[in-house]
Each structure stands twice: as C-alpha cells, then as structure tokens.
Amino acid sequence: MTRTAAIIGGGVIGGGWAARFLLNGWNVQVFDPDPNCAAIFAEVLDNARRSLPGLTDVALPPEGAISFHATVAEAVAGAAWIQESVPERLELKHKVLAEVQAACDPAAVIGSSTSGFKPSELQDGAARPGQIMVTHPFNPVYLMPLVEVVPSAQTDLALVEQAETILHSLGMYPLRVRKEIDAHIADRFLEAVWREALWLVKDGVATTQEIDESIRMGFGIRWAQMGLFETYRTAGGNAGMRHFMAQFGPALKWPWTKLMDVPEFTDELVDLIAGQSDEQSGHLTISELLKARDDNLVGLMRALKANDWGAGAVLNAQQKAIDPRPQSLADVADLGRPILMGRRAVPLDWTDYNGHMNEAKYLQAFCDATDRFMELVGCDMDYIATGGSYFTAETHIRHVAEANAGDVIDIHTRLLGGEGKKMHLWHEMTRNGEIVATGEHFLLHVSLETRRPSEPKAEIVAALAQIAQAQAGLPLPEGAGRHVGQKR
Numbered sequence: 001m002t003r004t005a006a007i008i009g010g011g012v013i014g015g016g017w018a019a020r021f022l023l024n025g026w027n028v029q030v031f032d033p034d035p036n037c038a039a040i041f042a043e044v045l046d047n048a049r050r051s052l053p054g055l056t057d058v059a060l061p062p063e064g065a066i067s068f069h070a071t072v073a074e075a076v077a078g079a080a081w082i083q084e085s086v087p088e089r090l091e092l093k094h095k096v097l098a099e100v101q102a103a104c105d106p107a108a109v110i111g112s113s114t115s116g117f118k119p120s121e122l123q124d125g126a127a128r129p130g131q132i133m134v135t136h137p138f139n140p141v142y143l144m145p146l147v148e149v150v151p152s153a154q155t156d157l158a159l160v161e162q163a164e165t166i167l168h169s170l171g172m173y174p175l176r177v178r179k180e181i182d183a184h185i186a187d188r189f190l191e192a193v194w195r196e197a198l199w200l201v202k203d204g205v206a207t208t209q210e211i212d213e214s215i216r217m218g219f220g221i222r223w224a225q226m227g228l229f230e231t232y233r234t235a236g237g238n239a240g241m242r243h244f245m246a247q248f249g250p251a252l253k254w255p256w257t258k259l260m261d262v263p264e265f266t267d268e269l270v271d272l273i274a275g276q277s278d279e280q281s282g283h284l285t286i287s288e289l290l291k292a293r294d295d296n297l298v299g300l301m302r303a304l305k306a307n308d309w310g311a312g313a314v315l316n317a318q319q320k321a322i323d324p325r326p327q328s329l330a331d332v333a334d335l336g337r338p339i340l341m342g343r344r345a346v347p348l349d350w351t352d353y354n355g356h357m358n359e360a361k362y363l364q365a366f367c368d369a370t371d372r373f374m375e376l377v378g379c380d381m382d383y384i385a386t387g388g389s390y391f392t393a394e395t396h397i398r399h400v401a402e403a404n405a406g407d408v409i410d411i412h413t414r415l416l417g418g419e420g421k422k423m424h425l426w427h428e429m430t431r432n433g434e435i436v437a438t439g440e441h442f443l444l445h446v447s448l449e450t451r452r453p454s455e456p457k458a459e460i461v462a463a464l465a466q467i468a469q470a471q472a473g474l475p476l477p478e479g480a481g482r483h484v485g486q487k488r
C-alpha cells in the first residue's frame with residue numbers, strides 16, 4: 001500500500017523532503033499558509049525529477065501523488081511520517097507541533113527539520129513527547145543522503161528505529177546523534193568553518209572566491225569520500241593516526257584559528273562579502289547554480305557508487321532493496337518470455353551535447369543487462385573467481401528512439417543461442433513499452449588463466465539449456481542478425 005507523508009512548511013527544506021518522498025513512491029500531503037507554495041514546489045520538483053531518479057542503476061518506484069491542504073489536520077490525515085519544516089522559531093514550532101499532534105496518528109513519526117533546537121526543547125509542553133524527534137536534513141534534501149536523527153531521553157526508541165528504516169528506504173543515511181546538543185553534529189563544523197571564513201574575508205586575507213577555491217580544489221573533494229579522521233589516518237602514512245597526531249597535534253597550540261571570536265556583522269562586512277560574492281558568482285542565476293550543483297552532486301555520488309564507498313554505498317544498499325529483477329532462475333515468472341534484466345532511469349551524466357542519451361551509454365545499459373544475465377545463469381563473482389567468465393566478441397546496437405535524462409528504460413533479454421561456449425543475447429530497451437534500442441551480443445566463455453575459449457561449468461550449461469528450450473518457441477526478433485547499413 002502506498003504510504004503517505006505530511007509536509008508541514010513547504011519552503012526550501014519542506015519542498016526537498018516532499019520531492020524525496022514523492023519520487024520514492026510515497027503520497028505527499030502539504031500544508032503551508034503561503035499561497036505561492038505550490039509554485040515553489042513545482043520548481044523544486046522539476047530539479048529533483050531531473051537529478052534523483054538516475055542516481056541509482058535501478059529505477060525508483062512509480063511517483064506518488066502530491067496534494068496541498070488548507071489545514072494542518074487535513075495534511076496529517078493518514079500520514080505515517082510528518083515532517084515539520086517551518087521557520088526556525090521555537091514558539092512557532094511548538095504551535096505547529098501541537099496542531100499536528102491534535103490530529104495525527106499517534107503511531108506516526110514526527111520529525112523536525114530544525115537546524116539548531118534540541119528535541120527536548122521541541123517536546124516542551126507536547127501532548128505526546130515520545131513521538132517527536134529531530135530529523136535534520138541537508139540541502140538539497142532530494143539528493144543529500146545525510147539526516148541527523150536526534151532523539152531526546154523521552155523519544156520512543158522503537159519509533160526512532162522505525163524512522164531510520166524509512167529513511168534507509170528513501171536512499172538516505174540516518175546518523176543517530178547519541179547525545180542531544182544545540183545544532184547537532186554537522187552544522188557545528190559548518191559554523192566553525194563559516195566563522196573562520198568571515199575572519200579571513202574581514203582581515204583581507206582572502207576573498208570569497210579564494211576561500212571557495214581552497215575548499216573545492218582541495219579538502220572538499222577529500223572530505224566527500226573519507227571525511228576528516230580517515231583522511232588524516234592516511235596522512236599519517238603506515239604509522240596511521242597515532243603518528244599523525246604526534247606530528248600535527250602540537251600545532252593546535254599555536255593557534256592558527258580565531259574560532260572563539262566572532263567578527264561583528266557590520267554593514268561594512270556584509271557589503272564586503274556580498275560584493276565579493278556577486279563578483280564571484282553573479283554571472284550565473286540562482287537557478288543555473290542549482291542545476292550545476294545538482295549535476296555535480298549526481299556525478300560525485302555516482303563515482304562513489306561505482307566504488308561502493310561512502311554516500312555511494314548508501315545508494316547501492318537502496319538499489320538492492322528496490323531491484324525488481326529476478327535474482328535467480330527460480331524467481332523468473334515465465335522463462336518462455338524475454339527476462340527483465342534492467343529497469344533504470346537515464347542519469348544526468350548519460351546525456352550528451354544533443355540533450356539525449358549518448359550512444360556509449362546504450363552499450364553501458366546493455367552491458368549491465370548482460371552482466372545481470374550472466375549472474376542469472378550462474379556466472380557470478382564467485383564463479384569468476386574460480387577462473388571462468390564470458391568475454392564479448394561482437395555487438396550490434398540499433399538506435400530506434402531518443403532517450404532523455406530521467407526516462408525510465410526497461411531491458412528485456414532473450415537467449416538466441418547458448419550451446420557450449422557460446423552465449424548469443426538479444427536485449428530490447430523499451431520506454432513505456434515502446435522500443436528505444438536493441439542490442440545483439442555474442443559472447444564466448446573463456447578461461448581467465450589461458451584467455452582462450454573454454455567450456456563453462458555444468459550448472460551454467462544446464463541453466464542456458466533451460467532458458468534456450470523455454471524460449472525456443474518465440475519468433476526470431478525483428479532486427480536480429482542485421483548488419484550495419486542494411487535497409488530498415
């Protein structure tokens with residue numbers, strides 16, 4: 001059954017949460033007194049639809065439905081998750097949480113996006129404090145995996161676990177904060193960096209652009225993949241963390257930072273920073289900057305995904321959980337028909353200067369489907385480790401229709417021949433049932449030791465024979481055996 005999330009407060013953060021739930025198949029009910037809320041949402045949703053679905057190599061479930069409501073009570077009706085994202089004012093949050101609790105399911109998760117308040121502060125005077133926790137996200141919520149989950153001593157821990165399971169299912173990474181504290185964990189770092197940056201600008205040491213370059217050309221890239229401690233561990237060489245601390249620890253006494261002082265936010269400082277920022281980025285509109293940000297985040301996270309590392313490992317875990325493809329021959333409902341070997345949205349980084357999917361990516365999609373078919377017949381990583389695998393000898397792709405970023409494509413696979421060392425595959429790529437491309441591939445089983453053709457193990461031979469026999473009655477697909485330049 002489709003589940004429902006209520007979004008209370010639909011600004012930057014509420015809009016991002018709405019997109020995250022919606023694109024992961026939840027229905028979303030929104031309450032925000034601002035009449036422009038639906039228009040703001042439309043822009044956030046457009047950006048999310050462009051970028052999120054292609055992050056994983058398996059398509060997300062079909063989108064849920066979004067509706068806007070005139071009262072909090074209507075918005076929370078039937079919701080299993082209620083996300084409060086109203087402005088950061090404690091008395092407003094208290095008022096809204098009271099309205100929510102007066103109408104919502106007592107078993108629902110109530111998460112607050114608050115950047116600064118502790119959960120115990122939010123729970124003050126609440127009807128059911130145990131239901132309330134902080135679930136602090138990062139912008140853009142539809143792409144960034146991190147959510148700081150902060151319970152207080154009063155929060156129901158079973159509900160917190162339920163919340164974490166749901167966040168995992170949304171492709172997010174719940175980080176349980178073990179001790180409530182103002183501003184949680186990540187924003188405390190950000191504040192430290194922000195303070196230091198304000199001093200550097202005020203003292204004329206660096207411009208806003210120079211500070212940004214020092215981050216994005218250096219430690220920003222490092223931090224995205226190993227964070228602070230693991231990075232420093234590698235910096236210590238083979239002697240590791242102890243060596244690093246012995247070497248650099250004393251420098252902390254010098255001290256380099258002005259962290260505890262805050263420069264006064266005078267008009268002069270604000271003008272200086274705003275002016276430098278205009279000079280640095282004023283040639284781009286905010287909407288252009290948001291698109292660039294999303295494109296870059298998708299690219300970075302997909303690189304991490306290929307290495308099953310950090311934020312990429314989170315995506316792989318989500319992908320495994322939503323993968324609709326059969327895991328084994330026994331899972332295939334009807335072996336006599338082409339088998340689903342791929343269902344994915346075209347990612348942003350698969351499109352080219354013509355705005356559509358680049359031809360190399362068609363081969364990538366077919367190659368992924370072939371890998372999946374190999375696993376299905378028993379040529380998995382364990383088997384490959386024993387010294388046998390399939391190598392592709394020939395490929396013929398027909399491009400029939402354009403595919404654009406975000407389009408969901410299916411790949412169904414037939415075995416045209418599978419005797420002995422041979423594996424002759426036919427992939428059909430479709431979008432809403434319409435053919436986008438076909439791929440015909442001829443593979444040979446090889447010994448990884450001699451790099452020469454060799455017989456596969458008996459179980460693979462048997463699996464191929466079973467599929468070939470079941471599909472023998474299908475007519476030869478239109479286009480099979482074609483060569484380049486043949487008339488259509």
Ligand SMILES: NC(=O)c1ccc[n+]([C@@H]2O[C@H](COP(=O)([O-])OP(=O)(O)OC[C@H]3O[C@@H](n4cnc5c(N)ncnc54)[C@H](O)[C@@H]3O)[C@@H](O)[C@H]2O)c1
Binds near residue numbers: 012032084085088113
């Ligand atoms: N902006 C960020 O980067 C960021 C990141 C993480 C968390 N947060 C937190 O998220 C929360 C919202 O921040 P934001 O940046 O989205 O603010 P925002 O100002 O963009 O959005 C707040 C929305 O709440 C609506 N609102 C006001 N009163 C309301 C009410 N009584 N009921 C329902 N909606 C109401 C406003 O109309 C507005 O659309 C804050 O607690 C903030 O600390 C912000």
